Amino acid sequence: MDGNYGYIALFLLGGAGFVGFNFSLASFVTRLVQSHRPSRTKGLAYECGEPPSGEAWVQYNVRYYLYAMLFVIFDVEAAYMIPWAAEFRKLLAELGTLVVVEMAGFLAILLLALCYAWRKGALEWT
């Protein structure tokens, strides 16, 4: 492992420690000074807020799912394109046009996928 990742671990630890320390400090101090007298009125929505009705759990529209699915597919595509793009010059010098042809084929198929989603109306919010 490169040393640089140690800093990331330190950052993570520092961040978690900062939050944890302040949080526990705050709750400790609150517990010292608070007076605990709950009542029904205090639990109501504040001033002009509406009292909630129904459950917090609502059924989402299936459109979100389709968008998430499209996102995943083109996200996975990125995973294949990034290494190619990062090493493009080196590979081009070494392997010639094969590199371009191959990615062209890959992109053509995914273009067909995009075309399909567009023509079938999967990109429309209706």
Added chain:
Amino acid sequence: MNWSHLLVQFTPELAVLVTAVWVILSDLFLSRHPSGLWRQCFLGLAAATIGAAFLYQVPTPGVELPAIITRVLLVSPLTSSLKFVVLLLSTLAVVFSYRSFEETERHAGEYYSLILFSVLGGLLCISSQDLVLFFISFELLSLPLYMLCGFRRYNSASAEAGLKYFVNGALSSALMLYGISWIYGSLGSTHLPTLAANYAVVPSPPSGFLVGCLLVLSGLGFKVAVAPFHTWAPDVYSGAPPAVSTFLASAPKVTIVGFILRLFWQSLDGTGQFFNLPVDWVFLFTVLAAGSMFVGNLSALPQQDVRKIFAYSGIAQIGYIFLGLAACNNPHPQQSFSAVLFYTTVYGISNLGAWAVLAVLARGQERFDLDSLRGLHQRNPALAACLALCLMSLAGVPPLSGFMGKFYLFRAIYESGLPFLVVLGILNSVISLFYYFKVLKAAYFVEAEDGGTSFLQAPSAGPALPMVQQLAFQLCLWSNVVLGLWPAVIGEVERVASTITQGS
């Protein structure tokens, strides 16, 4: 590099790919008429089948293909013949799915292009020389099948079939991928010839390799529904649209059996080392085989739903094939290879024919119990004859091809010194006669009720089948007679089988 020779060598794959893309494009931009899309799909697959037949006939020209391709895709007599069989079965399945259910009106483009993708995945599976390519093409074979099973998503049985198949398929893929990673870790490669070479030089058999092979085998076992991994099959086959089951029950199974032969016998055992691993392979395959034969045959007995009977019969038939694979573990496996190949082919065609009768009859109706077959021979003698011959062939009635297949299979098993397995196989064949004849009795010996609810009264189920479908039924029907009795066929199978262990 000879890219033009490469195009020639992989004509079937390219034809299927081009057809799939063309079906999508014409669905998107030209016409959405289902019969037009069906025609394109059918013509493309037929062309690919003819191409595969030619490639099988004409020996590989002695030209150097680009190494970058031949490293991962093998062309050998075994792969060419398997490709031909798979393409033939897929073409027939597409023929039978014409107008088979209402949803194709709405999603015909998706339906046909998903089938084409699945076929392409199967073809790549058959010739893949690298476990990475194998896994990805295996996914390309399976993923469309999950969707096709759940294609009628407002029908709860179909949705259940799709979901069940998906969950089980995901588990099997995970097992297989995990097994591949074990194999890679133990032998340092995913390329099959490299694996075999590395295996020949390691001092002692790596135990991780064994775990990997077993995991891969169980992943493949899930896919062909062999006994401990079969639980999804009855619900999926009976819930999926019958036209999809027709495809599902034939081409993918031939693909996977072919790949099992290629992976374990042609590649890994190419050096004769593989089956020295500390596992009794004969015992392992026998347990799988006996389990699926008994589970399939005994569970099929009390069923009333024809689709469930066929699904359990499929499990039992895979058991016979695994029995043949158990007999392949000896120094001279050629005879067992040819028996397994022949039996798999025969099973594929007979099973396809039997399902196709259901797929065609099912139009517009949802009944699949035995009563719904009543009086089939009066209403449509051709369909009844196809059903009868296919079922009798599956049951192993002489002199049909199924009988010859079983005969070759049991002879090969007997001659590899496993007479006990022959007894098991014959016992199971006898059990299976009961339920195959139960279906036949319903179709032939029970008269149709007058004005009953028999789905044969649906208008589309009359004799007005399209010409292509009638021809396809005739093909299924006669193949049951011809394949077993025509000596050239078994000669070809033996020739292919003799090339398996000669290396690629």
Added chain:
Amino acid sequence: MSEAIAFYVLSGLVLASAWSVVRNENLFHAGLSLILCFVGVAGIYVNLDAPFLGAMQVLIYAGAIAVLLLFGFMLTHDLMNAKQERNQHAAGIFAAVLMALVLIGTIAGAQWYGSSGQPVKFGVESLARRYMQQDLVSFEVVALLLLASLMGAVVIARKEEGSRD
């Protein structure tokens, strides 16, 4: 040394969150634990000197797949009140323990191919080279797989008016 510490910390994180995925009664919380599990696996990749793989793990699994999973929960009607009908804990535990014993036993005695103790350099460059050479066909097949899954997603998930079977 620091690598070993990082490995044990990350493995603990992965195991704890995976346990929470399996045992959590609240499905949504199980999904959130799964994200933590994915992040832990990404950390292990980074620890093994494969930062690109780690980044992709975060991008695809912790990002995309987890979002899809949580959307799936939220799309499902009344999922939170669903009750498991059959209790198969005993069989599940038996299978898991058996599998764990076999795998641990194998790992303990396994010989790995060509392990010389040197870490294998496997960066973006070797990945790109594999895509373009050895795995050329797989690379193209992946694109087809993505296309097929997109078509399936559209068929399965799109709402259609007037289509009741």
